[in-house]
Amino acid sequence: MSNPAILSLTDVGRSFGAIKAVSGVSLDLFERRIYALIGPNGAGKTTLLNIISGYIGRDSGNIRLRGQLIDDWPASRRVHQGMARSFQIAQLFSHMTAMENVMCGFHLHVDQSLLSVLLGLRSFAAEERSLRDRARQLLEMVGVGDYAEEPAGLLPFGLQRRLEVARALATQPSLLLLDEPCAGLSGPETAEFGRLLQRLAGEGMCVLVIEHDMPFVLEVADEVVVLDAGEIIARGTPDAIRNDPCVIEAYLGELEHGAA
Ligand SMILES: Nc1ncnc2c1ncn2[C@@H]1O[C@H](COP(=O)(O)OP(=O)(O)OP(=O)(O)O)[C@@H](O)[C@H]1O
Numbered sequence: 001m002s003n004p005a006i007l008s009l010t011d012v013g014r015s016f017g018a019i020k021a022v023s024g025v026s027l028d029l030f031e032r033r034i035y036a037l038i039g040p041n042g043a044g045k046t047t048l049l050n051i052i053s054g055y056i057g058r059d060s061g062n063i064r065l066r067g068q069l070i071d072d073w074p075a076s077r078r079v080h081q082g083m084a085r086s087f088q089i090a091q092l093f094s095h096m097t098a099m100e101n102v103m104c105g106f107h108l109h110v111d112q113s114l115l116s117v118l119l120g121l122r123s124f125a126a127e128e129r130s131l132r133d134r135a136r137q138l139l140e141m142v143g144v145g146d147y148a149e150e151p152a153g154l155l156p157f158g159l160q161r162r163l164e165v166a167r168a169l170a171t172q173p174s175l176l177l178l179d180e181p182c183a184g185l186s187g188p189e190t191a192e193f194g195r196l197l198q199r200l201a202g203e204g205m206c207v208l209v210i211e212h213d214m215p216f217v218l219e220v221a222d223e224v225v226v227l228d229a230g231e232i233i234a235r236g237t238p239d240a241i242r243n244d245p246c247v248i249e250a251y252l253g254e255l256e257h258g259a260a
């Protein structure tokens with residue numbers, strides 16, 4: 001195969017008691033593309049992201065990362081192999097500054113011996129300076145640059161979510177998984193965030209983003225995957241999805257009558 005999928009799900013399922021949160025989900029994701037995962041509340045979107053990123057196990061099916069079976073890998077190993085994610089409710093180190101939170105994301109790739117840290121060698125100081133510069137760039141990229149020295153826990157929720165994205169990017173992922181990153185953002189901020197995702201995809205990243213904001217989804221996604229009651233009921237280009245009667249019935253109609 002010339003261009004294998006970064007991520008392949010085959011018949012993945014997960015129940016909580018009697019609730020089939022995710023059922024029979026098969027999906028291939030490729031680099032340089034943005035996939036939007038949409039669906040009504042309780043459709044199983046977060047559960048699917050949790051399964052992919054290894055935060056919870058699946059009951060059935062298989063997950064492959066670049067062809068390699070990763071079903072039994074813990075979340076940390078998945079991060080080392082290029083997966084990064086943000087959460088629906090941001091999970092930051094709340095007493096640490098925004099800058100320090102991003103720097104935590106670098107630890108995977110930083111080559112620093114304990115000795116150089118203890119001795120405060122010049123090379124370590126130089127490395128820390130360059131990490132701080134990179135962290136600042138990431139903070140600015142997601143629009144949190146002005147809050148670099150603020151404790152993360154004191155930031156408004158919209159900024160916390162973007163800070164999580166910056167921390168995820170610090171791990172240099174090839175697959176970025178985002179759970180409602182635009183909640184709480186203004187229209188212009190959402191548009192700016194969409195352009196950021198398009199830039200990252202243009203550089204080769206694969207992005208899977210859960211989002212309820214339909215203008216954002218239709219503008220930014222290359223492909224939309226619609227989940228309803230744990231199952232994929234449709235997938236296709238934004239235009240195809242917008243006009244799909246099943247999707248309109250299951251989801252878009254609901255949005256028209258709801259808040260979004
Ligand atoms: N840890 C859990 N224990 C029991 N039930 C759960 C658990 N996590 C999710 N569920 C149930 O699984 C179903 C899917 O939930 P999930 O959070 O994945 O939906 P979602 O599509 O992300 O919804 P939302 O748009 O509201 O975030 C729901 O019925 C939910 O109540």
Ligand SMILES: [Mg+2]
Nearest residue numbers: 045046047088
């Ligand atoms: Mg959710």
